[in-house]
Amino acid sequence: MNNKHQSFSALVKSRHSPRDFLSDPLSKKQIETVLHDAQHAPSNCNTQPWVVHIVSGEKKQKLSEILIDKYRKDELTLDFSFDVNEFHGVYAERRFEQGKAYYEALGISRYDEERRTKGFLRNLEFFGAPHVAFMFMPTVGDNVRVASDVGMYAQNFLLSLTAHGYAGIPQTILGFFAQTVRDYLSIPDNYKLLFGISFGYENVDAVSNKIRMGRANIAECVTFHE
C-alpha cells in the first residue's frame, strides 16, 4: 500500500461527528476552501444538484431560537419522512447503540427525560458550532437519486473539514424544520431540505466528543460474487 492510500484511510477514520464545538468562527476563505473540495463530488449526469445555505453569526443564533420554539410547539415540517421506529433488526440495534453512547457519555440515564430533552435540544443549538450548512435539493422524480448526490457532496464536505483541522456533524433533525428554515432564509418551496451540517472547530475536551462509534464487519454489508 502506498502512502497516499494510507493517509486517506487515516483521514476517513479520524472523521467523526462531534457534538460540542468551540464558538470561534472559520473565515469565509476557510469555508470556501471546503466548498471547493465538496464541489468535486460525483453526481448523476454531473447535475450537481446540491443547493447549500450557510448560516452564521447572529442570523444563526436567531434561527436556533426559532427552531427551539417550533420544537416546543410541536410545529415540525419535514420534507422527507423519518420515523425511527421504521428501522428494524440490526438497523434498530445500531440506532439504539448510537443514542446510548451519546447519553451515557453525558452521564444521562434512560429515564431522565428532562436531561435527555436538553441533550436532544443541543441539536437545535447546532451543538455550539459557529456555522450551519443546510443541504437543500431540487425535487426530481422520487428524489432518491438526487438525495444520493447530495449525500456524496456532504461526505466530501465532512472529509474536507476533517482534512483542514475543522469538524462537522450531519443532522437530519434540522430537516424536521424544513419550512421554517425555508421561510427564514427566503428559499423557494421547490427546494427540499435533506439535512444540515453544523461545523467549526471541535471542542476536543468535551466528553461527548470522546465517542467513537464502531462499524460492522464488512462481511455483514458486502457480498463478493465471482
Ligand SMILES: Cc1cc2nc3c(=O)[nH]c(=O)nc-3n(C[C@H](O)[C@H](O)[C@H](O)COP(=O)(O)O)c2cc1C
Ligand atoms: C445524514 C445523517 C444525518 C444525521 N443526523 C444526526 C442528527 O440529527 N443528530 C445527531 O446527533 N447525529 C446525527 N448524525 C450523526 C450520526 O449519528 C453519526 O454519523 C453516526 O452515529 C456515526 O458516528 P460518526 O459520524 O461519529 O462516525 C447523522 C448522520 C448522517 C450521515
